[in-house]
Structure formats: C-alpha cells, structure tokens
Amino acid sequence: PQKKQATQILKGQKILITAGGTREYLDPVRYIGNKSSGKMGCALAIQAQALGAEVTLIKTTTVTLPIPTGITVHTVETTSELAHKVKVEFAKHQIIIMAAAVADYQPKTRAVTKIKKKVNQSELMLTLIKTEDILAYLGHHKHQQFVVGFAAETNNLLAHAQAKLTAKKVNMIIANDVSNTAIGFDSNQNAVTLLQPNAANIQLAQADKASIAKQILTVIALKTAKQKN
Numbered sequence: 001p002q003k004k005q006a007t008q009i010l011k012g013q014k015i016l017i018t019a020g021g022t023r024e025y026l027d028p029v030r031y032i033g034n035k036s037s038g039k040m041g042c043a044l045a046i047q048a049q050a051l052g053a054e055v056t057l058i059k060t061t062t063v064t065l066p067i068p069t070g071i072t073v074h075t076v077e078t079t080s081e082l083a084h085k086v087k088v089e090f091a092k093h094q095i096i097i098m099a100a101a102v103a104d105y106q107p108k109t110r111a112v113t114k115i116k117k118k119v120n121q122s123e124l125m126l127t128l129i130k131t132e133d134i135l136a137y138l139g140h141h142k143h144q145q146f147v148v149g150f151a152a153e154t155n156n157l158l159a160h161a162q163a164k165l166t167a168k169k170v171n172m173i174i175a176n177d178v179s180n181t182a183i184g185f186d187s188n189q190n191a192v193t194l195l196q197p198n199a200a201n202i203q204l205a206q207a208d209k210a211s212i213a214k215q216i217l218t219v220i221a222l223k224t225a226k227q228k229n
C-alpha cells in the first residue's frame with residue numbers, strides 16, 4: 001500500500017538528482033577526485049522513475065552505470081560545472097536530491113600546460129580554494145521545492161548530519177556512515193538515517209541501494225504530499 005501511495009504522489013513530479021564524484025583539475029591531465037561510485041544517486045533516479053516521477057539526472061563523468069531510457073541525463077565533470085547545471089535545472093523541479101560527492105576544495109589555478117617535475121624540488125605545495133556549497137545554495141534559495149542532501153561521515157554521524165540540516169537549510173539530510181566499508185561509497189548496500197527539521201529521525205536498516213532508494217523516495221513522497229495540504 002505504501003508503494004501505491006508513493007506512486008500516486010510522485011506521478012508527474014519532476015525530480016532532479018545528482019550522482020557521482022567531481023574532479024578538480026590541476027593541469028590538463030591531472031585532477032583531484034574521490035571514491036564515489038554514483039550507485040546511490042543512480043538507484044534514486046531509477047526508483048524515482050519507477051514510482052512515476054519525471055527524472056533529470058546530473059551525473060559526473062566518473063559514473064559508468066547504465067541509465068534507463070526516459071531519464072534525462074546531463075554529464076558534468078567539475079564542481080563548477082555541476083553547480084552551473086544544477087542552478088539551471090533547479091527552478092524546473094519540485095524535488096532535488098544532491099547525492100553527488102562534491103569536492104570541497106579545488107586547485108586555485110589550473111595550469112594550461114602539464115606541470116613539470118622540478119629537478120631540485122622535493123616538495124610541491126598545492127593551494128586549494130573552497131568550492132561553492134551547491135546544497136547550501138539550494139537550501140537558501142528554494143521556494144516550494146523539497147531539497148535533500150546527504151551527509152557522509154566517519155564519526156559523530158547524527159551530530160554532523162544535524163548540523164548540515166540546519167546550516168544548509170534543507171528539508172532532509174540522509175546520513176551515511178562511510179567508516180563502515182560494507183555500506184556507502186562503492187558498496188551495493190547501504191544503511192541510512194533520515195533527518196528532517198522538527199521530525200523524529202527515521203532509520204533505514206541495511207539493504208541494497210535500490211531498496212534504500214525506494215524507502216527514501218516513499219518518505220519524501222508522503223512528506224511533500226502533506227506539505228501541499
């Protein structure tokens with residue numbers, strides 16, 4: 001019965017999902033990246049489509065998973081490309097889920113030609129500058145939209161996730177313990193806790209990412225339906 005309800009609520013709803021890890025270039029051939037596989041974001045996109053939603057997926061170049069037809073896909077590489085695309089799509093969607101692992105810092109400069117190794121230099125210092133926090137931008141600029149982010153943590157999971165919920169002014173944080181290698185990043189399994197303002201936390205027990213995605217979307221569907229009444 002819950003699935004049927006979620007289908008009815010998500011039918012025709014436009015959902016924007018980001019997936020994968022960004023790359024920040026030092027020069028034409030080198031970048032700083034992360035271990036995100038994009039599996040959770042892609043699972044959310046697939047399940048959202050199965051529940052009747054109109055899905056736009058902004059994925060990074062690192063994501064190699066097959067995406068079902070019917071999902072509108074945009075591919076980006078860097079955080080600034082991702083930020084630009086998300087802002088273009090933001091107003092056209094009712095629900096936005098930032099599942100991408102976004103770099104927090106990028107090299108201050110991107111060399112035009114390959115950086116050369118210096119014969120008498122044993123250390124290389126890199127200067128990094130903070131990237132834009134895309135989720136915080138969405139949280140602070142949303143109108144009717146329901147904005148969802150993830151919190152990847154290795155320690156103090158709930159405290160850190162709660163701080164992100166408040167600071168980024170979002171409607172939901174999906175808290176993910178990435179210290180447990182059985183779940184999170186490259187795994188096919190996940191276990192998460194959903195945090196929302198002024199609501200009790202919802203714990204989703206370890207399951208495959210498709211099942212976790214469906215459960216997350218059901219909670220979002222029921223919540224956004226309530227908001228409308």
Ligand code: CTP
Binds near residue numbers: 099102134150
């Ligand atoms: N996020 C984002 N833009 C960034 C960094 C993160 O939109 N520049 C989003 C992620 O997609 C995720 C959420 O913010 O939905 C939380 O990301 P996370 O890395 O867990 O938290 P940060 O706020 O970056 O803080 P920290 O890495 O220090 O824990």
Ligand code: CA
Binds near residue numbers: 102103104
């Ligand atoms: Ca981060």
